[in-house]
Amino acid sequence: MIARDRSKLGRLASSTAGVAVVLIVLVAAAWAFGLFATTSAPSPLAPLDTPDEPFEVESETSAGPVPAIRVRHIEGTDTDESSDARTEPARPRGADLYLRVVDPSGRRTPSIVRVRRNDAMNCQDAQLRAVFMKPGVEAVLRKLEPRAYVVEVFKAHESMAEASESALLAFVERKNALPKESRPLDLEDGRDRRLLLHLPAMAGLELTLTKNGTPLQSGTVNLYKGIDASKFMDEKVAATAKSMAADAVLVASRTIRGPGSVRFDDLTPGKRRLEVRVGTHETAHWFDIEVSTGVASRRIALDLCTATLEVRFEGGRDEDLQNAVLVSLPRRTRRHRTIPVGGARKLVLDDIACGSHDFELEGSDGAILAKVSVPVGRAERKEVTMKVAGREIVRIEVKDRVGTPMLAFVRVRAEGSDTHKDQRIVRGKGSLELAPGRYYLSVRSIPAHPEYGPERRIDLVVGFPQDLVFDLR
Numbered sequence: 001m002i003a004r005d006r007s008k009l010g011r012l013a014s015s016t017a018g019v020a021v022v023l024i025v026l027v028a029a030a031w032a033f034g035l036f037a038t039t040s041a042p043s044p045l046a047p048l049d050t051p052d053e054p055f056e057v058e059s060e061t062s063a064g065p066v067p068a069i070r071v072r073h074i075e076g077t078d079t080d081e082s083s084d085a086r087t088e089p090a091r092p093r094g095a096d097l098y099l100r101v102v103d104p105s106g107r108r109t110p111s112i113v114r115v116r117r118n119d120a121m122n123c124q125d126a127q128l129r130a131v132f133m134k135p136g137v138e139a140v141l142r143k144l145e146p147r148a149y150v151v152e153v154f155k156a157h158e159s160m161a162e163a164s165e166s167a168l169l170a171f172v173e174r175k176n177a178l179p180k181e182s183r184p185l186d187l188e189d190g191r192d193r194r195l196l197l198h199l200p201a202m203a204g205l206e207l208t209l210t211k212n213g214t215p216l217q218s219g220t221v222n223l224y225k226g227i228d229a230s231k232f233m234d235e236k237v238a239a240t241a242k243s244m245a246a247d248a249v250l251v252a253s254r255t256i257r258g259p260g261s262v263r264f265d266d267l268t269p270g271k272r273r274l275e276v277r278v279g280t281h282e283t284a285h286w287f288d289i290e291v292s293t294g295v296a297s298r299r300i301a302l303d304l305c306t307a308t309l310e311v312r313f314e315g316g317r318d319e320d321l322q323n324a325v326l327v328s329l330p331r332r333t334r335r336h337r338t339i340p341v342g343g344a345r346k347l348v349l350d351d352i353a354c355g356s357h358d359f360e361l362e363g364s365d366g367a368i369l370a371k372v373s374v375p376v377g378r379a380e381r382k383e384v385t386m387k388v389a390g391r392e393i394v395r396i397e398v399k400d401r402v403g404t405p406m407l408a409f410v411r412v413r414a415e416g417s418d419t420h421k422d423q424r425i426v427r428g429k430g431s432l433e434l435a436p437g438r439y440y441l442s443v444r445s446i447p448a449h450p451e452y453g454p455e456r457r458i459d460l461v462v463g464f465p466q467d468l469v470f471d472l473r
Contacts, residue, residue, distance in 0.1 A: 094143035096192040097185075101133045101153055104201040110135055111180075112156045112168050113197070118148035118184060130168040132161055146189035152179035153197050155266065178251060180268060201293045203267045208301045209260040209276065211351065212379050216260040216304065219278040223251040223264060224334075225271070267291050276304060279351030281339050283328075286353075305354035307376035309384065311347045313361065316369060316388025318343060320435075323364035328357065354378050361386055366417030367435040391433035393465040394458070398428045398443055400472055405429055408445045408470070411452050415439065436460045443470040 103109045115129045131139045133156075154177050160168065180199050187193060205223075209216040226248055251272065254262045274287040285304045313321060322343040328336060339347065341361070354377055361370040370386040398408040405428020413420040415438040423432060425443075440455040458466055 093190055094145055095187045095189060097141045097144055097187070098192065098194040099131065099133065099139045099141070099151075099197065100195070101197045101199065103199045109133075109199065110156050110158050110161070111199070112154040112160070112172060113139070114152045114154065114169065114172060114179075115141060115144065115149050115185075116152070118150050128169050130165050130172070132156065132163060132168060134158075134161055144187055146187050149185045149187060151183055151185050151195065151197065153181040153199060154179055178249065180266075200268050202265075203269055203291050203293045204298050205264040205267055205289075205291055206299045207260075207262045207264075207274075208299070209256065209262065209304065210301070211278065211304045211306055213303065216256055216276075216278065217258070219256045219276055220282070221254045221256065221262050222275040222277070223253070223267075224273040224275065225249050225251050269293060274302070275334065276302070278304065278306070279349070281337065281349055283337065283349060283352045284334070304351075305378045306351040307354055307379065308381040309349040309352055309357070309374065309376055310382070311349065311359070311372075312383065312385045313341070313345050313370070314385055314387050316390065320363055320369060320388065320391075321345070324369060325362050327360045327362050329360065330358075352376065354380075359386070361388065362417070363435060365412060365421040365434075366414040366419040367439075368414065368416075368437055369435050389435045389437075390462070391435055392460045392462065394432040394434055394460070395465070395467045396425055396430050396432065396441075396443075396470070397468070398425055398445065398470045398472065400428075400445065403471075406445050406472075408443050408472075409452075410470075411442045411444075413440045413455075434460055436462050441468065443472070445472055 097115065099113050101109060101111050101113065111133045113131050113133055117127050127145070129141050129144065131141055133139050135158075154172050160171065163171070180202070181197055183197070185193070185195065207221065209219075209221070251267070252264050254264065256262060269292045270290075272289050272291050274289050276285045276287070277283065278285065285306075287302055289300060311326065321341050324341045326339040326341060326347060328339075330336065339349075341347065356373060356375045358373045359371070360368050363369050369388045372384055372386050374382065374384045376382055396410055398406055398410075400406040408425045408428065409422050410425055410430075410432070411420050411422050412432060412434065423430070438457065438459050440457055442452040442455045444450065444452045453470075453472070456468070456470075458468065460466065
């Protein structure tokens with residue numbers, strides 16, 4: 001019995017020892033794993049091995065330096081051979097523009113300030129921004145892209161103070177308003193700017209208009225100004241502005257309803273061109289004036305020297321006169337006028353300006369049917385005759401690749417004309433009736449040549465018809 005008890009105690013001791021060995025192995029493994037993890041990276045609560053060091057990004061903004069970026073360096077985590085801290089480059093933050101507007105007396109005045117790209121001539125590409133300027137309050141446009149801009153100031157009313165930015169832009173565009181002040185501005189990234197805009201002194205203009213000494217009872221008065229190319233920093237835009245005439249921009253327009261008195265208000269000082277349109281066909285009279293803030297210059301008396309010209313048309317075909325127009329030269333200017341003839345054999349041009357006039361009678365195909373130059377004097381009534389040219393025959397033949405006549409279209413353009421006429425050539429042969437002069441003709445076949453080919457020049461002289469062959473081989 002004693003032997004059995006000893007055997008039981010031996011087995012219990014050996015099992016207890018086995019459990020103890022297992023426990024010791026587990027504790028040693030846990031200790032070893034904890035030590036490895038600790039040496040690889042600190043726990044989230046562990047203190048950093050190196051202190052935080054601020055990395056200052058220098059900025060010369062008026063709104064103060066950019067806040068410091070703190071770089072945390074942790075031992076053992078760098079894969080680079082260098083132990084320097086690695087940071088991502090700061091993204092461009094744009095620039096803020098702080099604005100104030102004052103009038104000539106130094107007082108702040110309600111207005112709309114629009115900022116647009118300097119290198120864009122139309123609103124679609126200008127990336128417009130706008131803000132309403134309350135009197136005595138500084139406004140700001142935030143996060144503008146770094147680029148060249150033009151800052152413009154427009155007259156506004158206090159009722160628009162709560163309007164949205166899109167509503168302000170739409171108001172300026174809808175009114176086709178002209179800025180009272182504008183200046184170029186170059187914004188750099190990260191550099192805010194403060195801009196004080198001074199409105200120029202505004203002037204009024206009162207006109208007294210007479211016609212050959214008698215008060216003018218009806219008509220239209222248009223006031224124009226040129227474009228200041230120095231306002232544009234972009235060279236291409238400035239070159240375009242320089243090429244424009246002094247009457248490039250319409251400032252204001254008034255209708256005469258009374259004894260020749262017209263008034264303009266809120267004008268900026270400077271040189272202006274004044275156009276007065278009078279008579280049945282609204283012929284133009286031009287004046288160069290100076291707008292300034294002086295009291296004496298606010299009242300200007302202008303007398304229109306007018307005459308009456310009766311134009312008669314002789315010769316030619318009635319169908320040519322039906323769609324013809326009488327054109328006053330020079331073309332592509334504001335002095336250019338186009339008066340429909342409507343088949344008449346006589347036109348009366350009343351109230352035309354004194355001096356020399358050049359006219360052309362232009363057909364529906366752009367051909368010049370007649371020309372005349374005539375001088376007129378004050379209160380003079382003069383008659384002039386324009387001899388309408390007849391038509392000459394131009395026979396045309398169009399051949400295909402093997403020399404067979406084919407169906408085609410011929411395009412005719414008179415020299416100096418912006419219009420052209422297309423005529424169908426059936427079975428490859430046809431004819432045109434053109435007035436004497438210089439023309440440019442081109443041909444395309446159907447359906448082989450969808451585009452017109454190179455132009456050929458011809459000179460038509462009275463009594464000399466021409467034959468033309470277009471070989472599309």
